[in-house]
Amino acid sequence: MTTVAIVGCTHAGTFAATSILAEHPDWTVHVFERNGTLSFLSCGIALWVGDHVSDPKKMFYSSPESLAQAGATMHMRTDVTSIDVAGHTLTYRPVDAAEDAPAETLAFDKLVVTTGSRPVIPLIPGIDSPHVLLCKNWDHAIAIKEKAKEAKSAVVIGSGYIGAEIAEQFSLKGVQTTLVDGLDRPLANNFDKRITDQVAEAFESHGVTLALGQKVTAFRDNDDDTVTVVTEKGEYTAEMAILAVGFLPNTDLVKGQVDMLPNGAIVVDDYMRASAPDVYACGDSATVFYNPTGQHDYIPLATNAVRQGLLVGRNIEKPTVKYLGTQATSAVQLYDLSLAASGLTQAGAERRGLTVRETELTEDYRPDFMLTTTPVTSILTWDPETRKVKGGQFCSKADISGAANVVSMAIQAGFTIDELANVDFLFQPNFDKPVYYVGAVAMKAAAEA
Secondary structure (H helix, E strand, C coil): EEEEEEEEECHHHHHHHHHHHHHHHEEEEEEEEECCCCEECCHHHHHCCCCCCCCHHEECCHHHHHHHHHHHEEEEEEEEEECCCCEEEEEEEECCCCCCCEEEEEEEEEEEEECEEEHHHHHHHCCCCEEEECCCCCCHHHHHHHHHHHHCEEECCCCCCCHHHHHHHHHCCCCCEEEEEEECCCCCCCHHHHHHHHHHHHHHCCCEEEEHHHCEEEEEEECCCEEEEEEECCEEEEEEECCCCCCEECCCCHHCCCCCCCCEECCCCCCCCCCCEEEEECCHHHEEECCCCCCCEECCCCCHHHHHHHHHHHCCCCCCCCCCCCCEEEEEEEECEEEEECCCCCHHHHCCCCCCCEEEEEECCCCCCCCCEEEEEEEEEEEECEEEEEEEEECCCCCCHHHHHHHHHHHHHCCCCCHHCCCCCCCCCCCCCCCCHHHHHHHHHHHHC
């Protein structure tokens, strides 16, 4: 009988376990997780803080009991202390075990590394302050929710999706909020300037202080139960600081035993196989194949983790279903702005040493004869040599999230701007114009090429 060890169980681990058991119900599947919960949708933390969640228990879509009923042997609140990839063994012990308690050993036939990611915690003086909170797992969510009940001020460090959403919800609750980032624009890694200018305006109109283009150099606790965040350009004092500056793969257990990117992401092939035999990886601990560049990349998103986890079950016995890659399609709602993107931005292309062109178009999303309409900003990124679509960004007070999915499919299918311009999009005055804005920006790109 085949024995599988799954190390880590958030999204990738949960879907890997269910997919393996669905394909091979007679296999023995051991799941190791150091927390007491699994499948937590951390993207809901800001919404919970802002009282937009009906029941926090619904932020979990699975449970240890559900996986056990499916046939898994669960090891919750258990630390895997070492993994011998070549020897096909691992050691483990309960998180709360005594220091001198011996570790147990499990021999496995297949190993699935779904250890996820860990928050980036820079080596900054004072960062261990009790007023500095992380924003990643369920325990972090509880701590932020409790602190936010009474807090009148907060500093959020990091203006990516997580930091931006937390800052937004704090401001809506009347918390005096400062948003700090080393980059000069909010959401600078997700959108180009034409759109981030609108985001900055929305933050400022809601009283958020933007402290951008400045890195944090220290945290200083004060006698009045506050913390001062010291940056290169100033000091910002509040009752709490939220650290949301990114994530790194949590893969130390197999370091030096499988091929990795410099940041520690395990390199996997089209079938989720790592470089060592019988080892699979997926989710935040692994690379993705990024279709806009045709290269392995590290893009920690729940959507990537879920799809990769499902593929593990299909491929763990033999390569069967090939990974189609990702465009890193995502969206966020900030105040009355809907923002969505897929693929490369101009800045993202430049960071990767690639040359792209961008076409921008701003127009109302539906006909002017409707009683109401509102502009949508569309930005299409494309390769000037091949004319292939490489990315798209959208921003509006209307719900434009579906446009990012359209561009995602265009990139995955290898569409040129000319082909995207000629797609059969619907027209109905409630929803769009006779020329859908995705098609319109593609037409403009084709005319500019």
